[in-house]
Amino acid sequence: MFETTKVILKENTRNLFKKIKETPVLYFLFTCMILFSVIVFAYSAYFLSVIDIGFIVSLEDVFFTVFFVFMLKTIADFHNYFVKSQQVSYSLSTQVSQKRTIFEIFLAIFLIQLIIWLSFSSLFLLIAAIFRFNIAYPLEYTFFTLGVIASVFIGGALSINFFSTKRYRLIPTLILLGFAFQSRTILFVVLTLPLAILHTSWSIKNGMTSYLFSKRKERIKERSQVKIRNIIKTQFYREITVLWREKLLFSFIFTSVVTGFFSGYFYLYGEEIFIPEVIRKSVDDFLPAMFMFLGVYVVIIYTAVFPGLNLFLNEEKTMWIIRHLPVENDAIIYGKTSALTLCFLTSIPFVPYISIFIGLDRIVFLFWFLIFSYIAGVIVSVPIGVKYVGKKSDIMLLYSVAMLLFAILGAMSTLGNIIEKYFEYPFLMYSLILLIEILVLYISLKISSKILSLNYS
Amino acid sequence: MITVNNVTKTYGKITALNNVNFNFDNSHVIAIMGENGAGKTTLLKICTGILPFDNGEITIDGYNIKKDSIKAREQIGYLPEMPDMYDRLTGREFLFYIGSLRKLNDAENRINEITKMIGIYDFLDYEIGSYSKGMKQKISMTSAIMHNPTNLLLDEPVYGLDPLTSRTIRDFIRNKKGTTVIATHSTQLVEQIADLVYILMRGHVIHFEEVSKLVSKHGSMEEAYFHIKDENNV
Numbered sequence: 220m221f222e223t224t225k226v227i228l229k230e231n232t233r234n235l236f237k238k239i240k241e242t243p244v245l246y247f248l249f250t251c252m253i254l255f256s257v258i259v260f261a262y263s264a265y266f267l268s269v270i271d272i273g274f275i276v277s278l279e280d281v282f283f284t285v286f287f288v289f290m291l292k293t294i295a296d297f298h299n300y301f302v303k304s305q306q307v308s309y310s311l312s313t314q315v316s317q318k319r320t321i322f323e324i325f326l327a328i329f330l331i332q333l334i335i336w337l338s339f340s341s342l343f344l345l346i347a348a349i350f351r352f353n354i355a356y357p358l359e360y361t362f363f364t365l366g367v368i369a370s371v372f373i374g375g376a377l378s379i380n381f382f383s384t385k386r387y388r389l390i391p392t393l394i395l396l397g398f399a400f401q402s403r404t405i406l407f408v409v410l411t412l413p414l415a416i417l418h419t420s421w422s423i424k425n426g427m428t429s430y431l432f433s434k435r436k437e438r439i440k441e442r443s444q445v446k447i448r449n450i451i452k453t454q455f456y457r458e459i460t461v462l463w464r465e466k467l468l469f470s471f472i473f474t475s476v477v478t479g480f481f482s483g484y485f486y487l488y489g490e491e492i493f494i495p496e497v498i499r500k501s502v503d504d505f506l507p508a509m510f511m512f513l514g515v516y517v518v519i520i521y522t523a524v525f526p527g528l529n530l531f532l533n534e535e536k537t538m539w540i541i542r543h544l545p546v547e548n549d550a551i552i553y554g555k556t557s558a559l560t561l562c563f564l565t566s567i568p569f570v571p572y573i574s575i576f577i578g579l580d581r582i583v584f585l586f587w588f589l590i591f592s593y594i595a596g597v598i599v600s601v602p603i604g605v606k607y608v609g610k611k612s613d614i615m616l617l618y619s620v621a622m623l624l625f626a627i628l629g630a631m632s633t634l635g636n637i638i639e640k641y642f643e644y645p646f647l648m649y650s651l652i653l654l655i656e657i658l659v660l661y662i663s664l665k666i667s668s669k670i671l672s673l674n675y676s
Numbered sequence: 677m678i679t680v681n682n683v684t685k686t687y688g689k690i691t692a693l694n695n696v697n698f699n700f701d702n703s704h705v706i707a708i709m710g711e712n713g714a715g716k717t718t719l720l721k722i723c724t725g726i727l728p729f730d731n732g733e734i735t736i737d738g739y740n741i742k743k744d745s746i747k748a749r750e751q752i753g754y755l756p757e758m759p760d761m762y763d764r765l766t767g768r769e770f771l772f773y774i775g776s777l778r779k780l781n782d783a784e785n786r787i788n789e790i791t792k793m794i795g796i797y798d799f800l801d802y803e804i805g806s807y808s809k810g811m812k813q814k815i816s817m818t819s820a821i822m823h824n825p826t827n828l829l830l831d832e833p834v835y836g837l838d839p840l841t842s843r844t845i846r847d848f849i850r851n852k853k854g855t856t857v858i859a860t861h862s863t864q865l866v867e868q869i870a871d872l873v874y875i876l877m878r879g880h881v882i883h884f885e886e887v888s889k890l891v892s893k894h895g896s897m898e899e900a901y902f903h904i905k906d907e908n909n910v
Contacts, residue, residue, distance in 0.1 A: 436803045438766050445772045447783050453776035457762065457769075464764045536760035543724040544777045545749040673728040 223310045223320050227300060227327035238615075242607075249615045252622055257339070261346040282363060282405050286370045289332050293374025294381075296328045302382045302429050311430070321379075321426040325419070329371050336367045365409045372415040379422040382432040388425070391418045450546055454554025458530065459561055471522045471565035479572025482514025487576045507577075511585070512632045514573055515592050516625065522566040523559065523596030524620050530555045531604040531671075532616070538608065548668040556601055556664060563593050584639050587649040591635075592628050594656050598663040599624055605667045677702050677855055678723055678827055683732030685718055685879075692718040693729070694879040700855045702826070707866040707887070708859045709901060710876035716859035717757055719876070720829045723857075724754045736827055750778075753825035757832050757859075759816030763805030767796065767815045770804060774819040786822045793848075794818065794841050809836045817845065826854035833858060834865060863897040873897075875904055882908045 239246045301307060301324045310320045340363070344354050373392055380388040395415060399408050448456060462468050485492070486507045493506065534541075541551055570585055577585075600620055607616060631652075638648045680698040684691070693715045700706050708716045721727040723734055725741050725748065734741040739748035761770055768787070775783030791797040796814040804812065813836050820828065833849070834842040846869050849856055860866060866873055866887060873890065875883040883904045887897065894900035 436806065437801055438803065439801050441766070442768065442801060445766075445768050447772060447781065448776050450777055450779075453773055457765065457773055460769065461762065461764045536758075537762060539721075539726050539754075539756050540761065540774070541777075542726040543749060543752065543754045544774070545746045546777050547746060673725070 221323055221326070222315075223307075223323035224327040224330070226310075227324065228330065231331065245615060245619055248619055248622075252618060254342075257342050258346050261343055261350055261352065278359065279403050279405060282366055282408075283400070283403065285336075285363065286366050286399075286408065289336065289367050289370040290374040290377070292335075293328060293332060293371045294378045296331065297325070297375055297378035298382065300324050300328060301426070302378065302432055305431075307430070311427075317427055318424050321423045325375050325423060328375070329368075332367065332371045336364065340364075362405050362409055365412060366405065369408050369412045369415050372412070372419040376415070376419040376422045379419075379426045379429050383429040384432070385428055388422065450550045451554040451557055454551065455557045458555055458558030462526065462558070462562070467526070468561070468565055471526075471562060472568055474521045475518050475566050475569040476572050478514050478517045479569040480575070482510050482517075482569075483573040483576030485510040486514075486573065508632070508636060511573065511577070511581075512588075512628070514569065515585075515589055515632075516628055518566045518569045518589070519592045519596045519624070519628070520617075520621055522562050523593045524600045524617065524624065526562050527556075527559060527597050527600030528604040528616060528620065530558070530601065531608040534608055542673075548671045549665075552601070552605070552664050552668045552671065556597065559597055563590075566593060581639075583646060583649070584635060587653070588632060588635055591631060591649075591653060591656060592624075594653070594660055595627055595631070596624060598656070598660050599627070602663055602667040602670060605670045608671070677737055678857065679733075679735050680719070680723065681733045683719075683722065683729050683734060685715075685722060685727070685729040691879050693722070695732070696876075696879070696881055698874065698881070700827075700857050702853075702855050704871040705849060705856045705858065705869050707870035707873045708857065708876060709861070709863070709866060709873055713878075714876040715879045716876055717831055720754070720831050720857065720859055721756075724752055724829055725749050726754075751826050753820040753823065753828045755813075755816050755820040755828075755830045755833055757835075759812050761804045761812060761815065764803060766801050766803055767791075767807070767811075768800040770815060771800075771818055771822065775822060778823045780823055783822065787818065790818045790822055794844055795838075810838060810841075813837055814841065821848070828852065828854065828856045829859075830856070831859045832861070834862070863901055867891060867897040875901070877905075877908065 301321060307320070307324065310323075311317050313320075340360070347354050373396060376392040377389065380386060380392070392415070395411055395418070399411065489506045489510050566589060570582070570589065573585070574582060603616060603620055635649070638645045642648055678698070678700040680696060680700075682695050682697060683693055684695050685693040696715075696719070698719075708719065710716055718727065722729045723736070723741065725745050736748040737751045739751065741748045762773075765773065771787045771791075772783060775787065780786065787800075788797065791800060791814070794814050794817060796811060796818070799807070799811060804815065807815070817833065820830070828849075830849075834845055837845065846865070849858070849869050858865070858870065870887045873883075873885065873887050874881055890900040891897055894903055
């Protein structure tokens with residue numbers, strides 16, 4: 220009974236313990252960061268509930284954020300554990316009916332999400348209780364839990380039907396989702412749970428059309444681009460081809476545009492929205508500067524850290540290719556890292572979009588800070604990616620790098636503001652800092668090359 | 677020519693290769709046989725510079741794999757047991773990628789020639805992610821031989837291939853000059869193309885002999901293999 224569910228849960232648990240055993244320091248850091256994040260979240264909730272600052276985070280906002288996160292995670296998990304999983308072939312070929320096997324996979328994913336939700340919400344409630352925040356909201360908690368359950372069902376249906384030749388089967392869930400976001404009411408989502416269950420059950424019943432779904436993609440048009448290049452260009456071209464075909468470059472540009480727009484908006488109106496009039500004078504220019512910083516930070520995480528880490532993290536089973544070829548480690552590192560120059564170009568749309576709101580007065584600082592942050596992202600992410608080569612995209616690594624970068628960029632943003640304020644020709648100081656940073660980048664890439672070498676004892 | 681002197685490789689507490697010695701010379705096709713986990717794949721990976729080892733020395737055409745790693749790897753062609761490649765590249769793009777890294781100026785002609793020979797030419801413009809196991813094996817085989825290496829290291833070279841391609845590969849190996857080392861479980865393949873066979877058991881070489889002598893003594897390579905295994909009580 221439920222053998223497939225048990226196997227998936229067992230494998231997940233063992234993987235977690237194995238990772239903790241292999242990289243205890245990173246996991247300790249990660250646990251600290253999670254605790255810190257939950258404390259900040261609980262404290263903010265407490266702060267907003269007892270002090271009226273004219274800014275309200277509605278329950279619906281939090282609900283839909285949680286709903287959206289769990290839905291995305293379910294889509295990704297179902298894709299990994301079912302749609303593209305070769306291992307499932309074993310259970311699908313037994314006498315157990317295939318729809319039951321798919322259901323058992325879904326059940327495992329459902330249980331994983333529920334455990335995550337219960338763990339995090341319990342931790343939040345515990346910390347909120349320590350802050351003496353009123354946590355007696357049983358009805359709201361029940362609704363949130365039902366919302367998470369609904370998000371898992373909707374995510375499951377989306378995953379099954381998206382990776383299928385019959386994509387029209389997505390329509391019922393998409394209609395449900397459309398109404399949910401349109402109404403923005405928690406009760407609507409909770410009440411439509413039976414419909415979500417119904418469509419997911421039907422999708423599971425017809426789920427085999429999604430299994431190992433792949434389109435054989437012919438690329439005759441790109442044939443003219445195939446030629447012999449030098450080593451650096453070859454690595455660059457390969458990385459860029461994958462980023463292009465995975466449509467990641469578009470997603471980088473989209474993120475830069477959206478982040479630029481919202482950062483600019485909050486730069487201009489953030490104080491009015493978030494800070495009560497009585498204390499507005501005392502916070503001075505802190506909030507606009509913070510929104511500019513956060514905007515750059517988000518763009519850098521997405522366009523520099525994420526691809527920088529993945530240059531090597533994704534090389535799990537393909538490392539044999541570059542390892543057996545007569546290529547210097549330096550050339551591998553420079554070639555792969557050179558692909559990030561194109562990723563940098565995708566971060567530039569951030570500047571014009573934020574400038575719509577903040578004007579051109581700070582354009583030099585903004586450009587300098589974007590370039591500085593981007594290089595800093597590369598300096599930190601490439602050696603860490605090389606160190607953990609083949610470990611795939613690890614959320615823990617990404618989170619750790621993000622936190623490290625937050626501290627570095629926070630300090631540099633403050634320094635940049637001081638330079639802008641007190642130096643007559645800040646451009647010179649900015650250039651000097653960039654030159655020093657390029658030297659650090661060179662050292663970082665050299666260290667990465669050293670890490671990549673085989674460690675003969 | 678590949679020489680392996682007193683090489684030891686451990687994975688934690690498990691010893692994959694225990695002080696082994698090989699001399700793969702230029703004039704022979706050499707087969708490495710042994711049970712699962714005997715150390716065959718590990719030996720090939722060490723010789724290609726993919727895996728580090730604990731003790732000993734390996735030279736490829738006189739170049740030390742640790743100290744002159746680049747020169748040593750220039751002389752090698754390698755086919756892994758499970759050829760994982762970049763799924764979003766087409767077969768043609770992957771082969772040109774390898775050709776570029778190997779600095780082959782006549783890559784296009786070589787790729788066309790080899791892929792036509794082993795029957796994958798018509799699928800070169802499809803993404804590798806959509807290939808079957810056999811198709812991946814053919815692309816990987818092309819990447820291993822496109823630079824005419826003097827030393828060819830092949831891990832289960834005909835596994836997953838159709839009969840015609842298997843025969844083409846066997847003929848190619850038989851006619852190729854230089855050193856060819858094959859790690860395989862197939863006694864039939866060893867009988868068909870190998871001149872010498874090493875039998876590995878739990879990281880040790882337990883037997884080494886000419887294939888023709890073994891076959892004439894025991895009737896077939898399969899019988900010879902089981903006889904040697906029994907003799908060594910493993």
